[in-house]
Amino acid sequence: MKTLTKFSAALFSLSLFTPQVSAQTLLNLGGQDHLCSFAPDEVFDEQIYSFSSSKQAEDLVADILSTVGLVPRFQIYAGNVPNAAAVIDGDQRLIVYSEDWIQNEIANNRWAAVALLSHEIAHHLNGHTLEAGGSRPPTELEADKFAGFAVGKLGGSLQDAQWLFKQLSASGSDTHPPRGARLEAVAVGWRDATGGQVIRSTPKDEPSTPTTSSVAGDWFVIAGSYPHASVAQAEILLHRLQAQGLPVRLVNTDSYAKLSNGLYSVVVATNSRSSAFHALEGVKQYVSDAYVKKGN
Ligand SMILES: [Zn+2]
Structure with a gap:
């Protein structure tokens, strides 16, 4: 986790599902310590610009939140991050995602995009971004479990839920658990959502x-x-x-x-x-x- 120490106040007045300014805004991540990322060893640019989010990304977020019946308590922006990250500044919760990554995943494997955004959303829903200390294996596994849950609730198979995680390297890091543990967390979440069977009213x-x-x-x-x-x-x-x-x-x-x-x-x-x-x-x-x- 990394803290957004200076973030345009104007940005905070914008809400998730309302039209947003199209101009990009520079996020200042200097001194950053409150950012939950998806994978170990992700390198974030020094300067991260945020852009208004796309309809596709907002739709994905709405689908994910529908699985738990919650309304968004965070704002979502596109930005030059590796894939997506949950960040917080004060009491403002933000999801910053890569439009490039999401658009490619929606075209190739929509479930990967669902799993990724679910993981980041879970960091906010579980309050991880409010805690000091940054990404660490137990909170990462909680977020992974929700990713499996959301994919299951939305009708994906266990393979759909785990695909993105299978792209990770096998070993973990100080911040992220090893792949095997993450696949297990996803499977548990998926089972909780589905009872072990793919949900589809065929x-x-x-x-x-x-x-x-x-x-x-x-x-x-x-x-x-x-x-x-x-x-x-x-x-x-x-x-x-x-x-x-x-x-x-x-x-x-x-x-x-x-x-x-x-x-x-x-x-x-x-x-x-x-x-x-x-x-x-x-x-x-x-x-x-x-x-x-x-x-x-
Ligand atoms: Zn994470």
Whole structure:
């Protein structure tokens, strides 16, 4: 842990889910001793600039916090850090993450991003960043356990939860425990969340899909599509949009002649082209690249 000794007061007035200034702000980490990082031996730049966070990162944080029913008591910023860190200044809790890292992970392995942010969020939720002494193995393991818990609650497998940790070196350090202990902590958290079984209300087991609903129609606003193997990620988007009040549902594209097969799509189903384009406006508030397509 390292302390942000001088941090723009203006930054503190900003909240997580409100529009933020786009200009970057220089964080002064001089004399730094209160920063919880993810891996041992991470090197932080002398000068760290913070930028307003991306929608994707904020969505990930919202998904993670939904697993414990909490509202954020911290603010999140992009910045030139190795991956992510929990930092504190006075009573202000901050998560600073690398937009570069997160964007690449979302594209390649979203669960890695979920695990990383969950780990850092846990440092704040557990009050680690309020304690003196910085990162140390017991608090790191608590944070790792929550990472496993969050991935499990959001529908990921144990392998999904542990993937990021398997990239670490086997040996630990003064601040971070060895990899084997961290994998164990993740497994315990994942088991606590899931009872040992992947949580997924598998769409193919659900009887009510749009194929059986003549009311809903097959003019779809498509918010996102995922291969069948990635149904858990489709469900994360589904639940996120449902939480915004959108009447989204999951459809199996195999049931529709004009859709590419092999996918689960998160859609708003309507009866007509005009209804679909009307609904599109609402969906675009949350998914900017949503589009309209007819299923049959
Ligand atoms: Zn940590």
